[in-house]
Amino acid sequence: MASMSMDIATTFIGLAKLQTTPRSRVRASVFPLLWRSKFRNSHSLRTISIQPRIVSIDLSKSNPFSRRFTAAAATATPQTDGSDVSTKIPPDDRVPATIITGFLGSGKTTLLNHILTADHGKRIAVIENEYGEVDIDGSLVAAKAAGAEDIVMLNNGCLCCTVRGDLVRMIAELVDKKKGKFDHIVIETTGLANPAPIIQTFYAEDQIFNEVKLDGVVTLVDAKHADFHLDDVKAKGVVNEAVEQIAYADRIIVNKTDLVGEPNIASLIQRIRSINRMAHLKRTQFGKVDLDYVLGIGGFDLERIESAVNTEGSKEDHGSHDHDHEHEHDHEHHHLHDHKHVMVQRNLNVFTTNAEHHDDHHSHDHIHDPGVSSVSIVCEGSLDLEKANMWLGTLLLERSDDIYRMKGLLSVEGMNERFVFQGVHDIFQGSPDRLWGPDEPRTNKIVFIGKNLNAQELEKGFKACLL
Ligand SMILES: Nc1nc2c(ncn2[C@@H]2O[C@H](COP(=O)(O)OP(=O)(O)OP(=O)(O)O)[C@@H](O)[C@H]2O)c(=O)[nH]1
Incomplete structure (x- = not known):
């Protein structure tokens, strides 16, 4: 001890x-x-x-x-x-790493190729994880010539399960041998990867944590086929990878919009938002997005969490349209307020409609994936430390499997600074941020993304921690 x-x-x-x-x-x-x-x-x-x-x-x-x-x-x-x-934070000069994920065929390699051939002046090391493939496809090799420092294949299994140890070794090796020769690492997962264990690797492995920082998770969504995969009914305990990939994203790219009409895209975006409302979202074709959108996003930096949480809060607060950029047409409205300035938004369970639809027509013994949703809590006041400690500790103890992501900005009694945190399951980072302004309302904002989230319970638990 x-x-x-x-x-x-x-x-x-x-x-x-x-x-x-x-x-x-x-x-x-x-x-x-x-x-x-x-x-x-x-x-x-x-x-x-x-x-x-x-x-x-x-x-x-x-x-x-x-x-x-x-x-x-x-x-x-x-x-x-x-x-x-x-808790003084030293300068962070670790190499940023971006995880590109997305279901099979959603356009990950296409995006990677776009990144590698674009003129951004960054030297990029690539870790490519493909199931059972023996070589990188031709376009990627062409991209290598155009400037990637290193492209390493992991093809003997999926990063999120069997080859996680390989990922650790590979990153350690890259850092050991090539430090200073690249500015960014991009990791492309297989289409069936669950991003959670990969994200956790960045925090749980000292070898990685000390040299590399997770910059963000970018998820490609195939505009034409995503619904099909999101609908996929899995056996109990089996995750729906398509849902998980969206849930963990910091940036979502709805790709292949050339293949479907506007109504389909709009409904897909709405569905995506029901899983993850925190991530920025863009629609595109052939992975063509500004590189600033995918590199250097600081999705896992506490400093940036604040703005993400604030954005989330303001969406809720003002019922604004959910435009992340000029081409996004995610016309969600959020008007759920209660009269105590505490707000909880529970998004629709993504599988509710399907489950009901099936049940209307025939009985069956499938167990539908309970779905992933997000809950935001925005409320003024200051938290009692011990109560909050007990509440969140117990919550994570009981529910960390189901709580995929948490981001928050908190007002803690006796603390002059805002407290910013983010978590992935039970991996949690947090630190005091800037001082609260003299006239600034001490507003707490927390967003949870996960399975079986009970908005009322979360709200009640959180409110009980307020003084
Ligand atoms: N029509 C259309 N095709 C696209 C678009 N983006 C990618 N594709 C094509 O879709 C196919 C799959 O793209 P990839 O980039 O290989 O997808 P991936 O996610 O890396 O695929 P996996 O590695 O199998 O998971 C390729 O033939 C691409 O050329 C797009 O926006 N529109």
Whole structure:
């Protein structure tokens, strides 16, 4: 436990009782314990995975995946034994990495090719993961000549399962041997990849975390075929990859719009929004998007989370049209307010319509995927640290499998700074952000994306943490 007080920083739920001054010092609490990487370039605070009923933390284990934090609610007492740690954020010069995902044939390689041949001056290393393929296709090889520093194939399995270890080795090797020779890593997953374990690799593996930062997840959606894959009924416990890929995205590209009419595109976008309302979305053909849209997006940077969350909040607040750019036609309206300035938007379960449709016509024993949706909570007030600690800790303990993404901006009682956080399942980063303005309303904004989200419960739980 000695190393614990040394390494553990704290954030939102960890829960940071910020000293009045200076802002860079926080007091660690108990769970979920977040620790600060020991390494020079560490930019963020990390959690370790939740394992119920484990009540101690062992940071000495060599396998980072085995790290666990205390999660039993009964142990959630504040820790005040001098475990103050600095939260000052050093400059982050790690190499950014972008994950390009999307269902089979959605246009990932086409986008990659576009990135590699475009004139952006970036030197890009590519990791290409294809099932059972022995070589990169011709267009990609052509792109290599045009400037990619390295293209490495991972073709003996899927990144999200069998070859994750290979990904770690490959990135480590790239960094070891070629550091300084490339500016960005782009990873193209197979069409059947679940992005979650790949994302987690960036946080759970020290080798990667210290040298490479996840910049964002870009998901291609095939305008013509996406509905079919989203409709796919999976056996219980089996994920629908098409849904997951959308749920984890920071940027969504609805591709192949030349193949369908406007009404289909509009309804697809609406459906996508019911899964993930946080991501920016563009429609295009042949992956033609501005490179700024896919590279250097900071989708996993806490600094940028704030603007994402604010955008989300303002959509909700003002019932605005959901235009991410001039070509997007996602005409969603959001008018769900209650009179206490607390807002929860639960999006429609993506499978509801289908399930009802099937049930109307014949009985069957399929179990429909319960679907992925997003819930936003926007409310003014300040959070009681211990209550919030208990609530979110318990929530993640019980539901981290179902909670795919969380992003938030919080007002914590006694903390003069805004608290910004983001999480992927039980991996969680957070830190104090800028000071609240003197006249700025202390508005909390949290977005959850996941399965079986109960908006009312989340709202109730969150509101109960307010002073
Ligand atoms: N009509 C049309 N075809 C496209 C578009 N974008 C890509 N394609 C074609 O769709 C096919 C699949 O594109 P890829 O880029 O290989 O798709 P992918 O997602 O990498 O495919 P997998 O690696 O099999 O998952 C190719 O023949 C592309 O030329 C588009 O916007 N419109």
